[in-house]
Amino acid sequence: MxxxxxxxxxxxxxxxxxxxxxxxxxxxxxxxxxxxxxxxxxxxxxxxxxxxxxxxxxxxxxxxxxxxxxxxxxxSPDAASVMSPLIPAAYLNDNGMEEILQLRRMIEGPVCGEACRRASEEDVKELEYFFKKMEATKDYLPEFARFDYLFHIKMARIAGNSIIMRIYDIMNEVMKCSFEKVVQARGNRAGLYYHGRIVDAFERKDDEAAEKIMDEHMKELYESFFNDFRD
Missing domain, CATH: 1.10.10.10 (Winged helix-like DNA-binding domain superfamily/Winged helix DNA-binding domain)
Known part of the structure; x- marks a missing residue:
């Protein structure tokens, strides 16, 4: 301009x-x-x-x-800088994405395990709903990313930790943007694979399996950052 x-x-x-x-x-x-x-x-x-x-x-x-x-x-903007309401989340670059994925890798496994321990039948049904929506929108990646994000937000709410939810609330737009960037870069195959296994663990009330699967998912996602995003 x-x-x-x-x-x-x-x-x-x-x-x-x-x-x-x-x-x-x-x-x-x-x-x-x-x-x-x-x-x-x-x-x-x-x-x-x-x-x-x-x-x-x-x-x-x-x-x-x-x-x-x-x-x-x-x-070069980092994840913290784009949390300002004066700066669009879309300004998030690869360095900021790496920090977001680091954060998710640190917290999402334990959050998933705790959510599985606490989940009611209604909670599990809602996670199943979001997963089915991911399957239904797999050919339209923006909507797929939205339901992927909602799946993780619901899981965090089930876990019941107010500090974790505050982090998600503060980083709302940045987190949404990061989910979109991940899906745009990598497609939906891994997301469907891991989320399906997580839902299965919730249905079995196997919190150890749920946490382990989410840890695997976050590890794979973080490591693929260096291969896919930086090529």
Whole structure:
């Protein structure tokens, strides 16, 4: 997108928004040095102080890194940075995806085991419902990813740990985006295989098997990140 001259209303905010869009839309790429304060002030038609204020806001959001004597550089976003409501979850890159998958690998096995121990018949039926929806939407990956995500959210709710649920609530959009990226990159075969086995373990009330299967699933998913996402 082309930089536009700024009107006199909310000058600092307008500069900040346009600069943020330059980053989020990929005009300024991770690792790239952005124009100097003087050059940005000239392009926007504003003062250097206004540009500096915008740069400080972008640095606070961890979108920019200012290096003394060198200038400002676009940062590669991590999972924490895209949790800000000011930054779309779609900005999540491979480094952020790796952190999300690390987190899931650490918590989802134990969550699955605890959920299996606590699950009522109604809970199991709801997990079965989400799995059947995954099967029914296997040829339409966005919907498949949505039901995959809902399966995991339901499992976390069954486990009954308020802190885990708070983590999921805070990371809601980021987690949804990560599920979509996984399915887009890898398809649905592994998801159907592991989720079917997990449902079977819940039906048998075998919490040890449920936790082990989820651990296998997360290990396979995490390790495939290096093969599929980074090729």
């Amino acid at each position: 082309a930089i536009q001259k700024i009107s006199r209303d909310s000058i600092s905010d307008q500069v900040f928004v346009q600069m943020k869009e330059q980053i989020l839309e990929g005009e300024w790429k991770p690792g790239e040095k952005i124009p100097s304060e003087n050059e940005l002030a000239r392009q926007f038609g504003v003062s250097r102080v206004t540009v500096r204020n915008a740069l400080q806001k972008l640095s606070a959001l961890e979108l920019l890194e200012t290096r003394f004597g060198e200038g400002s550089f676009v940062r």
